[in-house]
Amino acid sequence: MERRILLVVEGDGDVLAIPLLTRKILHDNKIYDVRIESPAHKRHDIAHLKGRSWCNFDRYLQTAYGWGCPVMWTIDCDDGCALTVAREFSERAVTIGIRQPLAFAFWVREFESLFLADSKAAKSVLGCEFKNLPIEPEQKRGVKEFISSCLPAGRRYSETIEQEKIVSKLDLSVLRNTSRSFRHFEKALLWLVAQKGPCLYPLMQERK
Template sequence: MRPLLLIVEGHGDEKAAPILVRKILEQHGHYDVILRPTQRRGEYPAVAKSFDNFFLAAIKERAPILWIMDFDAKGHDCPSLEAASLAGRAARLYPAWPIAFAFLVKEFETLFLHDEAATRSVFTDIPKQVVFPEQPERIRGAKEWLSEKRPKGMAYKESVHQQKIAAHLDIDLLRQKSGDFAHLERALLKLIDAEIPA
């Protein structure tokens, strides 16, 4: 069995990210990956500030690390540069440790706006005439968008709905429509074959 550690941003991600990762692994026929208990470390600015401590705590799990975060922090414009910076810090602390960063622009729920069918399967109360955005990454506040499209008093709740919609996501569709998702998938598949250094 191959171990993998997920590190995520928020409470909803703790349950939703493992569901999404398992869906990807199953589609590729990987049933021998054991997910370590997911760690929650907050938004990118907090992660960047305390990264060294977070990383040194994470490697105690003796598993490759897939770090999934939203990328909506003000003052940060390039996910690939930020990911490279964090990877460089990790390499200085523990060279060759397998770690990858998957930034979702602008947030995890952006994936839900890409997959209208999955979202409507859970939110059957979104009116049929509502048109989902063609470019969800341009929307700041996918959570708010979902809440606004539902009837009054029926807001999107991350801790309740995120894992439910994640369970319905169409992996093939997301791969085609979301560059962020495609990157996450590639990183995941590469990590599960990575060796842990002695």
């Protein structure tokens, strides 16, 4: 029987890029029987989700539950600790109730930090050289702006045009060595697709 998952993401570029990354991970792990529901649900950033005393998040989660399949929620963490924020969202989900498999995996700073963690993939799409790459790609704030600064004058990075293209070139073996956010996302995803009943990804097992 075919399995299904629903992705909840932040922005326009993520709607196509993160399902592609998810499929790459599943296939790399020899998992071919999972259907990724389309389109991914775009639900904006952390501030929006917490807005109106969490009412926005509560409503979106109930909508996701309506699809009747495991849910992976992944957005940028910006300036906070990704693990701490994911735990905060997990606790909120518990107050609503866990109706099906649910996992939160937030990106440290920005999803585009993956493009610095595997800069070869980004360069192959953008046709530029990254100057002064940070030693810790995930600690870089303003990655979109950094990428734009490396492009020829008058050109800017566009997540809706280039994000999916770069994801298609990402080397997962490189990311496993260079990106903690990627390792967490992959671990949570593989856990999620193995579940059959209501449960919440056990973030307490994750290292701070």
